């Protein structure tokens with residue numbers, strides 16, 4: 587069995603390593619000319635860490651990342667703490683890390699290189715590319731031994747080979763991202779500033795020297811879904827001018843900001859066809875409000891690789907993979923969609939009521955704020971039997 591993986595992002599690189607771990611040879615194809623310095627942070631929660639640990643990457647992540655001690659939920663305007671999600675005390679010893687994406691990609695890429703996995707850069711795969719046509723030809727053999735893995739993200743071209751094409755649907759939210767120097771110290775955890783129809787998430791990176799900022803605003807329309815379009819700092823400052831706490835200071839530090847619309851696509855009923863299969867955002871993109879897209883991609887990669895390493899045929903492996911992933915992925919996608927209304931409540935009475943509720947929960951049942959999400963974070967896919 588051999589695999590060609592389209593896309594050397596988090597899903598593709600993890601899939602290549604996991605395949606190697608399970609005795610399957612693979613190579614990667616990436617449209618970018620090299621691994622770039624993606625200017626953004628990423629949170630890898632314990633469910634993602636279980637996989638990275640199984641692949642031998644935990645020491646690198648622990649060294650590069652900041653371990654999250656908790657999550658502060660703040661009222662955006664007054665910066666008053668509404669509730670504190672105490673991961674240190676209640677996460678059962680499981681660790682969440684906050685990393686620069688470029689560092690995570692670099693750790694995965696170095697591990698691929700050390701394992702002799704090749705990556706062909708600068709090849710933008712299209713439906714007409716040789717790679718797709720060769721793969722199509724292979725499907726005519728009765729027992730194809732070469733599989734094509736679509737790890738090409740939200741705008742996947744491989745998905746069109748597997749599922750009916752669907753147009754991305756604008757969600758009604760626009761996001762900005764920026765990384766700034768930590769001119770004010772940030773605690774070792776994430777802060778969520780909850781405003782009316784908008785919110786901001788901040789967290790430290792690289793031993794606290796940098797702060798990652800993600801801004802989300804409800805907006806009626808948006809044209810493009812590219813996440814590399816440059817935004818206007820002046821517009822951003824204007825939209826978030828009423829936010830308190832450290833936000834005004836951090837806004838002045840922004841040098842470059844990216845702005846993009848958040849889109850969704852329906853998850854296809856089948857994630858595979860013939861010798862082709864999808865992983866990560868190519869199969870199921872999620873809104874970023876649970877910080878789970880990359881973690882799900884990492885889990886997918888492990889499950890798919892384990893299935894390919896042990897099943898009698900790609901078809902059986904793909905079926906086993908989807909059966910194990912589908913329900914969990916859908917549940918997390920729904921949870922992420924639900925989260926945004928909590929962060930964005932604009933009606934003052936409702937907002938007051940919700941903040942009061944969160945605050946009381948935080949005071950009297952603080953463990954509940956963490957444990958209600960144990961089903962996401964305590965899930966160790968490396969220990970779940972393939973046929974579960």
Ligand SMILES: Cc1cc2nc3c(=O)[nH]c(=O)nc-3n(C[C@H](O)[C@H](O)[C@H](O)COP(=O)(O)OP(=O)(O)OC[C@H]3O[C@@H](n4cnc5c(N)ncnc54)[C@H](O)[C@@H]3O)c2cc1C
Nearest residue numbers: 593595596597617629711738739866867877878879880881
């Ligand atoms: C603001 C924001 C914050 C987020 N924060 C978190 C977080 O904290 N934690 C978390 O778990 N998730 C987070 N996510 C989600 C996470 O970023 C994605 O789910 C994750 O990057 C998906 O990885 P992927 O490898 O499937 O896709 P991608 O990261 O999109 O990678 C796809 C790769 O394929 C390549 N490619 C694409 N098309 C082609 C082609 N035609 N030919 C060749 N190569 C191609 C691309 O260049 C890229 O390298 C966040 C998302 C956003 C928008």
